[in-house]
Amino acid sequence: MAGVLDTVNSRTQMVGQNRLELLLFKLGTSQVYGINVFKVKEVLQCPKLTMMPKLNPVVRGVAHIRGGTIPILDLSMATGAAPLPNVENSFVIISEYNRTVQGFLVSSVERIVNTNWESIHPPPSGTGKESYLTAVTELDGKLVEIIDVEKVIAEVVPSGDAISDEILEEIPQEDDEDLGHILIVDDSSVARKQVQKCMESVGLETTLFKNGAEALEHLKALVEQGINPADKYIMMISDIEMPEMDGYTLTSAVKADPNMSELHIMLHTSLSGVFNHAMVEKVGADDFMAKFSPDSLASKAVNVLKGDYNPVYKGGE
The missing domain is CATH 3.40.50.2300 (Response regulator)
Structure with a gap:
């Protein structure tokens, strides 16, 4: 896993060409999920987590990483599935969304794939409003689901939306x-x-x-x-x-x-x-x-x- 993101900075030339790279991961089942590499700051083996009072159950704890304290969200729980077991054997995807940094607990990280936005499609109409999917694509004959991380974060850590x-x-x-x-x-x-x-x-x-x-x-x-x-x-x-x-x-x-x-x-x-x-x-x-x-x-x-x-x-x- 070390080095999986070593060349992320060199890939920015794809931006503006309707292309992207997805970091593929799993959440304890055979289903494959994806996240845009440009939202990923680091991938690491799950560090020791510290439990804090009054945290949302989806937050499995906080981790002290590179001088900062980062909440670690269990993506499996956040999308309505069972908590990931064996946290110590899991991985954390550190990412930055909407001006905040958080870690997403996943069971495994697979690989990075190069694709284009034309092959990324909205989720099927039957998924419903409660779905956590924002898009889907197909790679090697398998469906890859892209989670609406903004929805996850909004539910776990609600932000104010009132105008002054x-x-x-x-x-x-x-x-x-x-x-x-x-x-x-x-x-x-x-x-x-x-x-x-x-x-x-x-x-x-x-x-x-x-x-x-x-x-x-x-x-x-x-x-x-x-x-x-x-x-x-x-x-x-x-x-x-x-x-x-x-x-x-x-x-x-x-x-x-x-x-x-x-x-x-x-x-x-x-x-x-x-x-x-x-x-x-x-x-x-x-x-x-x-x-x-x-x-x-x-x-x-x-x-x-x-x-x-x-x-x-x-x-x-």
Whole structure:
């Protein structure tokens, strides 16, 4: 297992080409799961865990790793299955999501595979709203399930989603007129609802899509109707990691089309790392923000709405 992520930093050139690499793992059964390598900071044998009072049962303890204290979540329990046995023989995937670092307890880590977002598909329609799947793909004739980690974290460690009064006071007051419309693109049901609630809290209408392919089709349909997407939407807030078409590819396609290029695009993602900043500029996005800060997100939307937002990207938060 040592060295399985040694070359992660050298793989960032794939970003923006609708490609990704998945770290495959298991949760005590033969089913294979995947997580984007770019969300993984480290993989290690499960260290000694310290139990803490009042933790969610899914948190099997905390680990002291490289000077920090990290909660270790049992992904099997988090998705409704039995706790993983033999914790000491398990592995921990240390990852960073939504500005937080946590470890995911898994029974085994398999390998890293190179694939593309076109081969990653939304989960079957019959999986239901309670499913923890955000996408599926097929590798070597076997189904690989990608867990909606944002949903897991939101349930285990709920974060506040209220917008401060200070931000709300900045919202322009329009009589008998809609403030504007926001296009939201994200494959995570939790993330879509978070952004939708945030935007509607400041008085904006929302239209939601689950991946970049659906959003691009919608924008092209508007153009065919003679509608400039920039006239309909004050901005598009898009995730980066999505089945079928990622946010980088979506942004490139929109900005390359003179009929849509004026649409203000902010990439809103749980991914972290300096490669994001370079890629945001490369694909032509107007801004980038790490998930999820209600005040920051609302403030950016209000600034765009008020027309005092500089559209030149100057670095994400």
